[in-house]
Amino acid sequence: MKTDQSGAKSAPEVSTDATQTDVCVLGLGHVGLPTALLAAQEHDVVGVDIDQPRVDAIETGDLPTDEDAIDQLYQEVTGTFQAQTTIADADTYVVVTPTPVRTDSDVADLSYVEAATEMIEPTLSAEDLVIVESTVPPGTTERLVASTLEGSGLSRAEFHLAFSPERASPGDTLTEMVHNDRIVGGIDAASVDAAVDFYETFVEGEVRGTVPRTAEFAKLIENTFRDVNIALANEFALVAEELGVDVHEAIDLANEHPRVGIHRPGPGVGGHCIPVDPNFISQHTTSDRLISLAREVNDSMPAHVVQSIERLIDDETDATVTLLGAAYKGDVEDTRETPTAALVDLLTNLGVDVRLHDPHVETFSVDPQPLADAVTGSDCLVVVTDHTEFESLDPATLAEEMDTPVVYDTRCLLDRERWETAGFEVAVLGDGRTR
Ligand code: SAJ
Secondary structure, eight states: OEEOTTSOEEOOOOOTTOOBOSEEEEOOSTTHHHHHHHHTTTSOEEEEOSOHHHHHHHHTTOOSOSOHHHHHHHHHTTTTEEEESSOOBOSEEEEOOOOOBOTTTOSBOOHHHHHHHHHHGGGOOTTOEEEEOSOOOTTTIIIIIHHHHGGGSOOTTTSEEEEOOOOOOTTSHHHHHHHSOEEEEESSHHHHHHHHHHHTTTOOSOEEEEOHHHHHHHHHHHHHHHHHHHHHHHHHHHHHHHHTOOHHHHHHHHTTSTTOOOOOOOSOOOSSSTTTHHHHHHTTOSOOSHHHHHHHHHHTHHHHHHHHHHHHTTTOTTOEEEEEOOSSSTTOOOOTTOHHHHHHHHHHHTTOEEEEEOTTOSOOSSOOOOHHHHHTTOSEEEEOSOOGGGGGOOHHHHHHHOSSOEEEETTSOSOHHHHHHTTOEEEETTOSOOO
C-alpha cells in the first residue's frame, strides 16, 4: 500500500493490461519456481519475481537450480509458464517469498510477504484464492496478509485465503513436492476447499485442511523438532568425546530400537529454514527454553570444530587448513547459514591460512579452489559438507600433496581404514578418539 504526501494510503498503480492467467506465483526461488512449474502442468501460470536478472535467466531457460528434474519440467511447460517482474491478473495467487530474520532484532522479516501481498491487492477479485507458502510466525496469514488484501475493498468473506507450508528438501524438490502430504490452513471452509482443489492438481500426497494458525505452527514445529534433535545428537557427540565413546556406533546401535531415531552430529546447522524457523516460535513466547537452548548448542558447533582443529594442527601459527564444503548440506549449492562461514572466520582470526574446495559452490567468503590447489601444502583437511563426491576422494593422492596428512571428518563420511592406510591421521567429530 503506498502512502502519499497527505499520509493517505493508496494501492500501488497496476497496469490495466496486467497479464491474464490462471495462477500467479510470486517469488521464483528454491520453492516458488518448482511450484510454478508443477502448477503449469494443469494451468496457465505466470511467475513473478522482483529480480529482473533472475526473470531474464528463467525466460531463457537458464534456471537457478542444480536439479535436472526442474530443468526437464521447465521444458515440458514452456507453453503454459512465463516469468515476469509485474503482477498478473489471476484466479489463484501463491506467495512464496523469503522470510529471513532481521539482523538488528532477530525478528521475522515479513516485508517480502507484505510486498507480494500488496502487489496482489489491486488485482484481487471476489472468489480469487490467495495462498501463502512462505514460512511465517503464527497469526501472519489472518492478520498481516488478510488485512492487506482487504485494502482491495473486498471483505475476507469475499476472497479465499490459506496458508500451506512447503516440505520439500532441496536436492529432490519435485519428488517431495508431489509426494509429500500437505497442510492447508484456510480462513474459512471455502478457502480450505479452494486450496485443496488447487494442490490436488499436482500433489499426490494427502492434502489436509485446518485453520491458518495451526498450519503456520505445524510448519514451525516440524523444523524445530529437527533442530532440537540435531542439537541432541550434537550434545551426544560432545559427551561421547569426553567419555571416549564412538557416538556414531552408539547412535547406529540405539537407532536399532524400533522407536528411536537419533539424528546425526555435525559442524553446525545451516540452510534457510532449520536455523531460522525456531526463532519464529521463540519471538512470540517466553515459554521456550529447550527450543532456544537447542539453537545455542547447534550454533556452538563451529567453535567446537575449531578447537579440535587447533589440537590437530598442534597450534601451528602458520598452518594451512583446507575446508571441504561450503554448502550447508550435501549435494546442494546453497550456502545460506552454512556453518562453513563461521569456520572460515574463526580459523582466520587464529591466523590460519584457510583454503576451500566445494564442487557445487562457485563463490564464497574464501574463493573455492580446485581440489589439488586447495590441498597442496595443507596441514589439515576438514570435511564440513557431506557431498557425495567427498566419499570417493583418493587419500593416497591427497597425502602426497599435503605437508601433514591429517583429516578431520565432521560428518563421519570417510572410510577411516582406507584413509589411515594411505598415511592419514583421521579424526572424526564425536568418535571418542580425537585428540
Ligand atoms: N543436519 C545435521 N544432522 C542431521 C540432519 C541435518 O547436522 O541429522 C544439518 C544439515 O547438514 C544442514 C541442516 O542440518 O546443515 C539442515 O538440514 P536438513 O536436512 O534439515 O535440510 P533442509 O533445511 O534443506 O530441509 C528441511 C526439511 N525439514 C525437515 O526435515 C523437518 C525440509 O523438509 C523442509 O522443507 C525444509 O527444511 C524447509 O524448507 O523448511
